[in-house]
Amino acid sequence: MTLDHRYQGIVKTAMISAAGVGTVGTFLPVVDLAGITTTWTTMVVAIARASGHPASTATVGKVVAAAVAGVSGYYAGSKMLSAVALPLIVAFPVVGVPSVVAVNVMLNGLFTYRLGKSCAADFSRPGFTADDLADLAARITQLLVKIPMPRELAEVKQLLFQ
Secondary structure, eight states, X not given: OOOOHHHHHHHHHHHHHHHHHHHHHTXXXXXXXXXXXXXXHHHHHHHHHHHTOOOOHHHHHHHHHXXXXXXXXXXXXXXXXHHXXXXXXXXXXXXXXXXXXXXXXXXXXXXXXXXXXXXXXXHHSTTOXXXXXXXXXXXXXXXXXXXXXXXXXXXXHHHHHO
């Protein structure tokens, strides 16, 4: 399932924003989480409006909080891996630092795409109600933290470079 054209600009802008936050966030995790939370909330509110099913920022905040909580475990694991790799990063900073930044930027963009695509699909369903947001919040972690498939990466590339 590809991203509906009504939401492509919204998700693309959010992905670029999340990637930008990821650059600084590599070194300041609090900035990363705050930036992602703001970016995702803005994106989901915009998707809700574009779908004709506007939702309050407070309601969307619950979905975003669930998403951030779900991603935080994965995020913490990647930060621990970076800490373990620190001796290599210090020994080879020309390669190590850009590599760690690139991974964080890519993860931020990928997680943002997945959240945007999932929200767009849910908000676009006939008969969508605010109760459906609670269902999305309950399953959001499964949607965000999974191994990217080649087709998904192709969708991301197409969205960013169209």
